[in-house]
Amino acid sequence: MREITHEELKQIQLGILDKVHDFCEKNGITYFLSSGTLIGAVRHKGYIPWDDDLDLYMPRSDYDKFIKLFSANSPEHTKLLSLETDKKYYYAFAKVIDLRTEMIEPSLPEKIGVFIDIFPLENVPSGNFACLVWYWICLFLIQAQASVCLSQTRNWIWLVRSRTSLTTMIKAVLFPFLWLFPIDLFGKLYGIFVRLIPPSTYVYNMSAGIGIHGRFRNSVVERSVDIEFEGKLYKTMHGFREYLYVTYGDFSVLPPPEKRVFGHGFPAWWKS
Numbered sequence: 001m002r003e004i005t006h007e008e009l010k011q012i013q014l015g016i017l018d019k020v021h022d023f024c025e026k027n028g029i030t031y032f033l034s035s036g037t038l039i040g041a042v043r044h045k046g047y048i049p050w051d052d053d054l055d056l057y058m059p060r061s062d063y064d065k066f067i068k069l070f071s072a073n074s075p076e077h078t079k080l081l082s083l084e085t086d087k088k089y090y091y092a093f094a095k096v097i098d099l100r101t102e103m104i105e106p107s108l109p110e111k112i113g114v115f116i117d118i119f120p121l122e123n124v125p126s127g128n129f130a131c132l133v134w135y136w137i138c139l140f141l142i143q144a145q146a147s148v149c150l151s152q153t154r155n156w157i158w159l160v161r162s163r164t165s166l167t168t169m170i171k172a173v174l175f176p177f178l179w180l181f182p183i184d185l186f187g188k189l190y191g192i193f194v195r196l197i198p199p200s201t202y203v204y205n206m207s208a209g210i211g212i213h214g215r216f217r218n219s220v221v222e223r224s225v226d227i228e229f230e231g232k233l234y235k236t237m238h239g240f241r242e243y244l245y246v247t248y249g250d251f252s253v254l255p256p257p258e259k260r261v262f263g264h265g266f267p268a269w270w271k272s
Contacts, residue, residue: 001269004101004114009268010047012098012114013054014230019075020056020096020116021234027069030062030224033236034119034205037229039244039251046230054116057205057237059221060194063120067094081112083145083187090149092142092190093119093207103268107150114268122194124202124215131202135212137193142206145186151178208247216246 004012024031033041035055040048058066071080082094088110097103097113104111122138125131194206204215220239227236237243244251 001102001271004268004270006052009052009114010230012101013116016078016096016098016114016116017054017056017234018232019078020070020118023070023075024066024235027065029066029069030059030221031066031118031235032057032221032224032240033227033229033234034243035208035247038227038236038240039248041227041229041234041236042240042244043252045228056116056118057121057221058118059203060120060122063094063118064195066118070096079113081115083184083191087184088149088153090142090146090187091207092138092145092187093117093205100271101268102271103266105266110153119205119207120194121203121221122206123197123199123218124204124212125197126200126202131212131215134197135204135206138190138206141186141190141193145184145190147174148178148181148186149183151175152183210247214247216243 020031023029032038033055034057036048036051036053037055040046040051067080067082067084071082071085074080077099079097079099080094081089081097083089083092089108095112095115095117097115099113101113102111103114125134199218201218202215203218203221204212208214217239220243221237223238224235225238225240226233227240228234
């Protein structure tokens with residue numbers, strides 16, 4: 001197998017993005033460029049020079065529709081990975097992968113392909129206390145799903161990737177008991193729980209990693225607008241500047257040179 005270069009990686013990701021964009025346009029599904037991809041679109045009209053992935057958001061109802069339709073009618077050379085479609089997958093968001101490629105993401109139990117990430121925007125309770133309780137329940141269910149999946153697939157990274165020795169000890173104590181649970185139990189419970197919350201004032205991406213203070217107003221994503229990325233027009237939320245300020249602060253300012261590094265860098269190869 002031949003290793004994929006950084007420029008090839010971008011072209012493969014853009015090819016996946018084009019297929020997802022066309023699929024969403026055809027099926028009336030709303031999506032938004034998000035995260036570092038959106039910063040790149042606003043600030044550079046394309047990838048952030050030191051970025052190496054693509055991220056999309058979808059409102060929960062559109063995300064559910066996308067999962068159902070795309071998994072049944074995937075465009076050529078693509079496959080969907082999600083909690084709803086793969087028992088050994090534990091992220092609370094989906095990946096669309098290119099089947100012609102192979103990539104090792106250390107935290108996943110099996111090899112995947114070059115991918116783009118698609119994150120559901122969850123409806124968040126309006127009250128501050130209810131919102132905090134909701135957040136911690138979601139976080140527990142996501143972490144429990146990852147723990148059970150990684151332990152049952154013998155992926156030892158779950159045990160050794162800990163911030164403190166205390167966390168490692170707790171995981172070691174829990175390890176023998178994780179075999180008692182169905183491998184996809186907590187993922188299913190997470191899916192049920194988040195779908196119980198009706199649309200309200202705020203939405204949030206549970207995989208954002210910035211805490212519930214990173215929630216933003218539902219009105220930000222009420223409709224989509226066109227935005228240029230790598231010479232083509234895609235979709236993002238009409239309130240993208242508010243979203244970016246809430247999530248990243250002053251996103252127009254470049255980070256210092258020492259922080260301009262690639263965040264993932266997973267090795268990838270062509271299968272043939």
